[in-house]
Amino acid sequence: MFIRTEYEKKDQLKYISHLELMNTFRRSFRRAKLPVKYSQGYNPHIIFSMSQPLPVGMIGYQEYFDLELNQGIAFDLIKTEVNKKLPAGLKIKEIIEINEKEKSLQAIVNTAIYQYEMEFDKSPKDKIKLLKNFLEKEKIEITRFRRNKEDRKIDLAPMIHDGKIVEDNIWEFTISTGSSGNVRPQEVLRALNIETKGLIKKVPLVKIKRIGLFVRKDNRLYKPINSEVLKKEVKEN
Amino acid sequence: MNVRDKIYDRLIEVSNPERYIGNEYNIIKKDWDKEKIKVLTAFPDVYEIGMSHLGLKIIYHLLNKEDNILCERTYSPWPDLEKLLRNENLPIFSLESGRSVDEFDILAFTLQYEMSYTNILTILDLAGLSFYSSDRGANDPLVIGGGSIVSNVEPVALFFDLIFIGEAENHIVEIINKYNELKNDGLTKNEILIKLSDIPGVYVPSLYNIKYTDNGTIKSINSKDNIKPKIKRQLVSNLDESFYPEDFLVPYMDIVHDRATVEVSRGCTKGCRFCSAGITYRPVRERKKDTLLKQIDNILDSTGYDEISLTSLSTVDHTEIQDLVQELTAKYEKENVSVSLSSLRVDKFSVELAKEVQKVRKTGLTFAPEAGTERLRKVINKGVSEKNLYEACEAAFNEGWSTVKLYFMIGLPTENNEDLQGIVDMVNKVLEIGNEIRKDNKKSMKPIRINVSVSTFIPKASTPFQWEPMVDKVDLIEKIKFLRNKLNKKGINFSWNDENLSLLESVFSRGDRRLADVLINAWEKGARFDGWGDFFDINTWLESFRENNINPDFYLRRRSKDEILPWDHIDLGLNPKFLLNEYNKALKNENTSDCRFANCKGCNICINLDVDLDIIRNDYNVYKN
Numbered sequence: 001m002f003i004r005t006e007y008e009k010k011d012q013l014k015y016i017s018h019l020e021l022m023n024t025f026r027r028s029f030r031r032a033k034l035p036v037k038y039s040q041g042y043n044p045h046i047i048f049s050m051s052q053p054l055p056v057g058m059i060g061y062q063e064y065f066d067l068e069l070n071q072g073i074a075f076d077l078i079k080t081e082v083n084k085k086l087p088a089g090l091k092i093k094e095i096i097e098i099n100e101k102e103k104s105l106q107a108i109v110n111t112a113i114y115q116y117e118m119e120f121d122k123s124p125k126d127k128i129k130l131l132k133n134f135l136e137k138e139k140i141e142i143t144r145f146r147r148n149k150e151d152r153k154i155d156l157a158p159m160i161h162d163g164k165i166v167e168d169n170i171w172e173f174t175i176s177t178g179s180s181g182n183v184r185p186q187e188v189l190r191a192l193n194i195e196t197k198g199l200i201k202k203v204p205l206v207k208i209k210r211i212g213l214f215v216r217k218d219n220r221l222y223k224p225i226n227s228e229v230l231k232k233e234v235k236e237n
Numbered sequence: 238m239n240v241r242d243k244i245y246d247r248l249i250e251v252s253n254p255e256r257y258i259g260n261e262y263n264i265i266k267k268d269w270d271k272e273k274i275k276v277l278t279a280f281p282d283v284y285e286i287g288m289s290h291l292g293l294k295i296i297y298h299l300l301n302k303e304d305n306i307l308c309e310r311t312y313s314p315w316p317d318l319e320k321l322l323r324n325e326n327l328p329i330f331s332l333e334s335g336r337s338v339d340e341f342d343i344l345a346f347t348l349q350y351e352m353s354y355t356n357i358l359t360i361l362d363l364a365g366l367s368f369y370s371s372d373r374g375a376n377d378p379l380v381i382g383g384g385s386i387v388s389n390v391e392p393v394a395l396f397f398d399l400i401f402i403g404e405a406e407n408h409i410v411e412i413i414n415k416y417n418e419l420k421n422d423g424l425t426k427n428e429i430l431i432k433l434s435d436i437p438g439v440y441v442p443s444l445y446n447i448k449y450t451d452n453g454t455i456k457s458i459n460s461k462d463n464i465k466p467k468i469k470r471q472l473v474s475n476l477d478e479s480f481y482p483e484d485f486l487v488p489y490m491d492i493v494h495d496r497a498t499v500e501v502s503r504g505c506t507k508g509c510r511f512c513s514a515g516i517t518y519r520p521v522r523e524r525k526k527d528t529l530l531k532q533i534d535n536i537l538d539s540t541g542y543d544e545i546s547l548t549s550l551s552t553v554d555h556t557e558i559q560d561l562v563q564e565l566t567a568k569y570e571k572e573n574v575s576v577s578l579s580s581l582r583v584d585k586f587s588v589e590l591a592k593e594v595q596k597v598r599k600t601g602l603t604f605a606p607e608a609g610t611e612r613l614r615k616v617i618n619k620g621v622s623e624k625n626l627y628e629a630c631e632a633a634f635n636e637g638w639s640t641v642k643l644y645f646m647i648g649l650p651t652e653n654n655e656d657l658q659g660i661v662d663m664v665n666k667v668l669e670i671g672n673e674i675r676k677d678n679k680k681s682m683k684p685i686r687i688n689v690s691v692s693t694f695i696p697k698a699s700t701p702f703q704w705e706p707m708v709d710k711v712d713l714i715e716k717i718k719f720l721r722n723k724l725n726k727k728g729i730n731f732s733w734n735d736e737n738l739s740l741l742e743s744v745f746s747r748g749d750r751r752l753a754d755v756l757i758n759a760w761e762k763g764a765r766f767d768g769w770g771d772f773f774d775i776n777t778w779l780e781s782f783r784e785n786n787i788n789p790d791f792y793l794r795r796r797s798k799d800e801i802l803p804w805d806h807i808d809l810g811l812n813p814k815f816l817l818n819e820y821n822k823a824l825k826n827e828n829t830s831d832c833r834f835a836n837c838k839g840c841n842i843c844i845n846l847d848v849d850l851d852i853i854r855n856d857y858n859v860y861k862n
Contacts, residue, residue, distance in 0.1 A: 013489075015254040020489040027262070027487055027541030044573050057249040085541070087262045087487075206246040 001069045002102065003078070004225050006094040010059040013089030014206065018053035024087065025065065031085035034078065037068040051105040051213050051224070052112070052177050057205035058185070062212035064105050064224055066098065099231040109224055111161065111216040112177040114185045115209045118169040119201035127165055130196065135163050140191050144184075156191055159183045161216070172211065174221070185210075240327055241335030247325075251317040255489045256284035259310075259332030262487040263539060265297075266333050267307040274417045276300055276308045277331055277341040277378070281356035282349075282766070287312040288486070289494035291548065292384060293347050296409065298482035303410055309333040309341075313356040314363070316765055316772070322363060329363035338364030341378050342420075343413060346397075348384035351745035352738065352768035354393055358760040361396065368757055370398045370443055375426040379416055387440075387470075388517050389698035389804040392745050392752040394442035398430060402438045402807055403471035403517075404503075406479055412436055434464055438471035445806055447750055453791055455749065455801040467808040474848050476503050476522035483535040487542070496544035496577065497536045499529050501561070505550035508829050508838070509607070510618045510819055511646065513697040514550055516809060519842045521833055526557040530564060537574060545569075548579040553587050554833070562593050583621045588632035602633050605644035608652075609659025615826040616651050618819075623663065630667045634674040639683040641667065647716045648694040648708030648739075650823065657716060661723040664689050668728050688730045691720060693739035697746050698804045699811070701819035707743040707793040710736060737775035741767070744792040749803035752792075755781045812841035 009021065016024065026046045029036050038044040048067040054060045075095040083092055120127065134140070140156040159176035160183065166172050175183040185208050192200040214221040215229040222229045241257070248254035267273065278296060280287030287293065293310075300308035309331035314322065322329065328337040338344055344364065346357055358368060361380070367373050370380065382390065383401035390400055401408065412433060419429045427443075434441040444464045448456040460466045473479040485497065504518040524532075533545050545565070552558065565576050576594040581587040583604045591602060606626050607619045614621060633641055645660050664687055671685030693713060696705045708716075713736045724731040745752060758781035766772045782789050796802065798817070815838075822829060832838045842848070 012258040012260045015248060015258050016489040017255070020255060020491070023491075024262075024487075024489060026543075030541035030543065031262075031538070038573050056254070085262075087260055089260065204246070204249050206249045 001072050002066060002098045002100055003069065003075070004064060004066050004096050004098045004102075004105075005092055006223070006225055007063050007065070007090060007092045008059075008061045009054060009063055009090055010061070011089040013087065014054075014057055014059045017056050018050070021054075021090075022048075022050065024090065028082055028085040028087075028090075029067075032078075032081040034082060035070040035073065037070050049104055049106070051109050054210060055185075055205050058208055058210055060210040060213075062093075062223065063210070064109070064213060066102070066105060094225060096225045096230075102231055105213075105224055106178065108215050108229060109213045110176060110178045110180060111174060111214040111221060112185075113172060113174050113211040113214070113221075114188070115166065115211050116171045116173070116185075116189065117203060117207040118171050119203060120169060120196075120199060122199070124165075124168070131163055131165060131171070134192065134195055135160065140195075142187055142191050142194065144187070156183055156187060160188065176216075177213070238337070238340075239335035240330040240337050243327060244321065244325060247321060248318075251321060252315060253284075253490065256312065256315070257318065257332065258489075259335075261489065262541075263484045264333060264486055265301045265308075267301065269307070269334060269336075273305055273307045274343070274413055275341040276306060276343045276345055276413060277338060278308060278310050278345045278347070279357075279360050280310075280312045280347055280349075281353040281360060282313050282768070283315055284312040284488075285490055285492040288488050288490075288492045290347065290349065291498060291500060294482055294485060295480065296345070296347075296405065297486075298484070299406060299409065299480050300413070302480075306410070306413060309336075311338075311360070313353075313359060313766070319359060319363065319765075328365055329360055338366065338378055342417065344378045344380045346380070346382045346384075348382050348386050348390060348393070348400075350768060351386065351392075351742050353766075354745065354756055355760045355764045355767055357393060357396065358757065359765060368396050369753075370395060373398070373426075375420070375429070379429075381412075385514060385517065388513055388807060388809060389747065391750050391803040392748040392756065394440075395750055395753050397442060398426075399433055400440045400442065401471075402440050402468050404473050405438075405471070406473050408436060408438055408471055412439065431464070437469060440468040440807070442750075447803075449751075454797075455803060455805075458801060458806045460806070467806050469808045470517070470810050470846065472518075472846055472848070473503070473522065474846075476500075477524045477528050481524075481532055483532060484539045485536060487540050494546065496546050497533070497540055497542040498546045498548050499532050499536065500524065500549060501529060501547045501552055501555045501558075502549040505554075506832050507551060507554075507620070508618050508819070508831060510616070510701040510823050511607075511649065511694055511697070513700055516699050516811065516816075518550065519810075519840065520848055521554075522848070523555055523557075526561045526564070529561060530568075533565065537569075543573055544575045544577060546577045546579055550580065551582065552578045552580055553582045553590060558590065562590055566593055583629050584625045585628045585632045588629050588636065591633075592636045601640055601642055602638050603642040603644065604629055606663065607644065607646050608649060609645065609656045609661070609663060612826055613649060613652060613656045613659070615828055616823045617646075617649055618823070618829055620828060620830070623666075626663065627666060627670060631670050631674070634671045634685070637682070639671070639675070640686040640688065641671075642688040642690060643667065645689065645691045646694045647691055647720070647733075648713055650694075650702055650705045652708075654719075657719055658723075660689075660691070660720060664724060664729060672728070685728050686730060687728060689720075689724055689732070691717075691731070691733045693734045693736065695739060695743045695746055698802070699807075699809055699816070701816045701823060703747065703802065703816065704796040704798060704820065706795040707740065710740060713739070735770060735773065738767070738770075738773055740789070740793065741775065741778055744789045747796070747803070748792050751785075751787060755785050755787055758784055810842040810845040812839055812845075815840045 036046045039047050048065050051064040079092050144152050144154050159181050162174035164172050173188050189202050193202055215224055278293055297308055300306045311331050361368055380398050382397045383405050387402050419432055430441045433439050444461045446459045450456045502523040504521040505515050506521050509515055606621050608614045630641055668687050675682045675685055696702045717733050759778050762777045764777050
């Protein structure tokens with residue numbers, strides 16, 4: 001049986017890396033005695049795959065992983081048992097069953113919402129106006145710095161889908177993520193920094209939160225556990 | 238007050254912030270109430286090293302088991318965090334509650350490695366404490382130490398209020414409670430320390446006076462009035478019944494030994510003459526197979542680890558090792574739990590055991606012949622023959638291992654060119670054996686690799702070689718060059734120690750209290766994490782020696798047999814003649830067999846330390862009577 005799980009990673013655990021997070025989950029599955037499936041070969045390990053990694057320092061509220069189990073087991077039970085065995089800061093929120101042939105999370109998740117704790121001194125009215133202008137721009141060009149590769153100019157405009165001011169200095173942006181168009185969360189701030197000639201300050205990753213990961217289809221956002229974006233039939237065990 | 242909270246978001250600026258967050262699964266966070274005695278353990282190296290240390294895990298759980306004691310942890314901050322703390326004017330904090338050292342009653346260091354001494358100073362300084370015990374008052378936390386290098390802690394002795402000599406399990410709670418009681422009674426620090434020094438194993442350095450002769454050697458070591466003249470090492474007489482934690486903390490970071498661990502035995506009586514642990518952990522005590530099986534089950538349950546390491550100084554020598562391994566593999570193979578053995582003997586039996594345990598995951602194989610000729614192996618009493626090694630490697634290659642690691646030492650007493658050539662010949666022969674097997678192997682086998690790791694022999698306190706000089710630096714460089722040239726070929730990977738680091742370690746291994754000022758001086762000049770190649774700068778140290786008018790060569794020289802040694806007041810339980818006898822036998826190329834499997838060799842530790850011997854040896858009672 002294949003399951004897709006929504007979880008959150010917050011508090012102190014924002015500082016653990018993607019690999020460390022995977023190990024933490026593997027060990028918690030073992031502690032909870034979950035009947036997980038192992039790979040074959042010389043170095044057997046639990047098969048599970050995760051959605052786009054969170055950068056170290058960033059909290060995520062709606063993150064996902066897929067996992068294969070050897071036998072069916074009630075989702076409520078998985079949730080309570082695994083949550084008991086997870087360290088504070090990690091929590092499973094929802095579980096659904098998925099088709100064995102379901103596309104991977106990395107393949108379907110294409111959009112993310114980030115919340116930024118901004119450093120920006122202006123009246124609320126000016127802020128709204130500035131954001132509106134920014135979102136309406138035809139072209140938002142920045143330089144992308146790449147490790148061991150040449151810098152490259154990219155246009156963010158088609159990959160920034162929405163933006164809003166949640167309260168005072170808390171801003172939210174809906175941007176592309178994944179293999180078919182990816183915006184790094186801090187690039188939005190860099191673009192705003194350039195746009196405002198430095199009035200909007202760049203903030204460290206700990207000031208940015210990932211609110212959720214989504215599948216964007218016909219201009220609407222769906223959670224990857226939403227039946228609208230999943231194969232209709234789940235093979236019965 | 239939670240210090241860490243003040244810089245929580247700024248931890249993003251330092252490397253590996255997960256070193257400092259605590260919050261590991263199974264972490265123990267006790268309520269911070271007034272009645273509890275608060276102990277902070279400190280490991281003077283970085284988190285991933287410190288979290289792998291078994292002794293500290295035992296202490297952490299042992300103390301937290303007590304209702305009236307609270308124990309938290311701290312590790313050396315990496316230089317980037319040290320800088321951040323200094324910039325923000327913040328002290329070092331505990332991982333559990335984020336509190337600073339001044340909120341604790343006791344700061345307890347573990348002493349593992351001479352090259353982490355400067356890290357002790359960093360922690361003391363970041364705690365706002367003076368380095369010397371004599372400069373700290375009754376209101377400062379009590380600074381205590383213990384660990385595996387207590388056979389000579391003199392270079393750092395005066396930084397500590399007290400040091401525990403030996404295995405602390407049976408006395409640590411008593412020390413803490415007694416300290417609390419005496420402090421509540423309003424005694425002065427000195428009065429408290431005098432009273433604590435009555436407890437077996439407690440060494441209060443300030444109560445021992447060292448005098449020096451004009452030529453720099455030690456004239457006398459005198460304890461103050463009514464203080465025991467010698468501090469006797471303490472040990473756990475029955476390991477099987479002694480406390481062992483089962484709810485280990487599970488770190489996030491990939492630490493050095495990231496697996497569940499059981500201590501199958503403690504101590505080793507193989508009698509290698511260079512080995513300090515072989516003396517300071519004597520005699521061998523075992524846990525019973527059934528005890529171990531139960532512990533392993535509970536540890537795997539509570540941690541979720543999928544690897545269990547059977548650890549000890551010589552795991553393959555455990556009386557029930559074969560049955561233990563068989564039962565473990567039968568039980569856990571289906572659950573995908575792999576078993577690893579921490580130390581392999583150089584023989585075929587070890588390879589067969591390794592094969593048995595590595596059904597789930599295959600890891601590397603390591604053998605330690607230590608020296609290149611039969612003659613030199615007799616000198617150091619490493620009872621391994623070339624035949625043993627070749628058989629072991631042949632078995633390993635036949636079982637599908639393509640890589641083996643071989644450990645050797647250079648700079649050993651009486652070593653000559655023939656011995657070095659012996660290393661080269663052995664390595665070549667092993668490579669040849671591997672290549673032959675690979676050629677005949679029908680299945681595809683990866684190219685044979687021999688990783689040769691050569692370390693520098695350092696004469697250690699309380700070993701038969703404690704009087705020997707350290708190898709001369711020029712000779713050492715020549716020896717390394719010789720091996721590098723000869724082992725520079727396909728299939729062989731040669732690694733060795735930095736010669737300057739070995740020489741410095743040697744100075745401190747047999748050093749005395751006069752080195753304390755050198756340590757402080759080097760620390761002030763920026764020495765940190767010296768054991769990590771990237772930070773070590775010998776010039777810093779040479780300057781510090783010069784500025785303190787100390788010639789490091791004084792500590793590297795041959796010691797005279799009638800000289801008082803800096804550690805002579807530490808009583809490890811040895812017959813005073815034992816080390817000298819062993820030394821003389823070494824010079825005559827004579828072996829001493831393992832007393833577990835042959836007759837007693839008269840080191841007298843079992844009698845002097847009143848060991849409840851659970852390994853039955855026929856002659857033991859005869860000897861005792």
